[in-house]
Amino acid sequence: MSLPTPLINVMDAAARKASRRLVRDFGEIEQLQVSRKGPGDFVSEADRRTEQVLYDELSKARPGFGFLMEEGGEINGESGDERWIVDPIDGTTNFLHGIPHFAISIGVERDGNLIAGVVYEPIHDELFWAENGAGSYLNRKRLRVSERSTLADSLIATGIPFGNRKGKKSFIAMLNAVMEKTSGVRRLGSASLDLAYVAAGRYEGFWETGLSPWDIAGGIVIVREAGGLVSEINGRNSMLYGTSIIATNQHIYDPFRKLLMDAVRDENLKLTE
Numbered sequence: 001m002s003l004p005t006p007l008i009n010v011m012d013a014a015a016r017k018a019s020r021r022l023v024r025d026f027g028e029i030e031q032l033q034v035s036r037k038g039p040g041d042f043v044s045e046a047d048r049r050t051e052q053v054l055y056d057e058l059s060k061a062r063p064g065f066g067f068l069m070e071e072g073g074e075i076n077g078e079s080g081d082e083r084w085i086v087d088p089i090d091g092t093t094n095f096l097h098g099i100p101h102f103a104i105s106i107g108v109e110r111d112g113n114l115i116a117g118v119v120y121e122p123i124h125d126e127l128f129w130a131e132n133g134a135g136s137y138l139n140r141k142r143l144r145v146s147e148r149s150t151l152a153d154s155l156i157a158t159g160i161p162f163g164n165r166k167g168k169k170s171f172i173a174m175l176n177a178v179m180e181k182t183s184g185v186r187r188l189g190s191a192s193l194d195l196a197y198v199a200a201g202r203y204e205g206f207w208e209t210g211l212s213p214w215d216i217a218g219g220i221v222i223v224r225e226a227g228g229l230v231s232e233i234n235g236r237n238s239m240l241y242g243t244s245i246i247a248t249n250q251h252i253y254d255p256f257r258k259l260l261m262d263a264v265r266d267e268n269l270k271l272t273e
């Protein structure tokens with residue numbers, strides 16, 4: 001067991017403080033489901049409020065850091081080279097529908113590289129955290145990616161493009177291939193938790209296209225420090241600001257990435273189609 005680092009303590013405290021009101025708001029959702037206006041405005045308000053608490057707490061603890069936030073956008077910091085990347089509710093649609101699977105996600109970027117992350121799932125009080133070189137943890141328990149080594153034994157998570165998002169045709173092609181070759185596919189609706197679950201060995205792999213930096217910044221270091229691999233589907237390392245992400249244990253990375261690449265190529269598609 002290792003003690004959380006000072007940076008992790010800051011994120012842990014901010015996430016827990018922000019989550020108190022969020023959990024109360026989640027309890028209200030059920031009542032609001034039946035109202036005529038619907039809970040949409042209420043959830044946007046909960047999102048903004050949570051982000052404000054995170055902003056206040058994180059900037060108090062590290063005044064020089066900048067921010068990239070889902071709601072508030074980019075705020076430059078005084079030091080210029082470090083910033084928080086924040087998603088106040090990752091899994092907003094779940095929250096809106098009263099489904100208890102959502103998280104607060106915070107990543108730390110220094111000179112363009114991720115150095116630490118926290119993904120906090122408040123309903124089950126699961127705090128996933130990692131800092132480069134310090135290992136990956138769920139609360140105080142060390143995390144390791146799973147040892148399953150074949151695609152046939154692997155449980156895979158994904159996200160399904162919806163509305164006007166790009167990538168629906170390529171998603172169907174990849175899903176067809178993954179359905180054939182693996183032991184199952186899950187779409188639970190929170191990318192940061194999908195990454196944390198890969199780190200915890202609950203899934204062997206995860207892929208998605210069209211995500212934003214705040215959806216994944218908290219989870220990437222958690223996967224890597226748990227011994228997993230993360231990249232874009234084409235193998236490049238620019239997934240934070242790119243168009244796709246794949247995260248796996250060390251065994252299935254090559255065959256899983258090839259499966260996805262081949263599925264898209266065989267249909268003459270691009271990942272954004």
Ligand code: IPD
Nearest residue numbers: 089090091092159189190191215
């Ligand atoms: C969403 C979740 C979901 C993913 C969507 C994201 P949000 O984030 O991470 O799993 O499939 O693409 O937009 O909007 O709830 O922060």
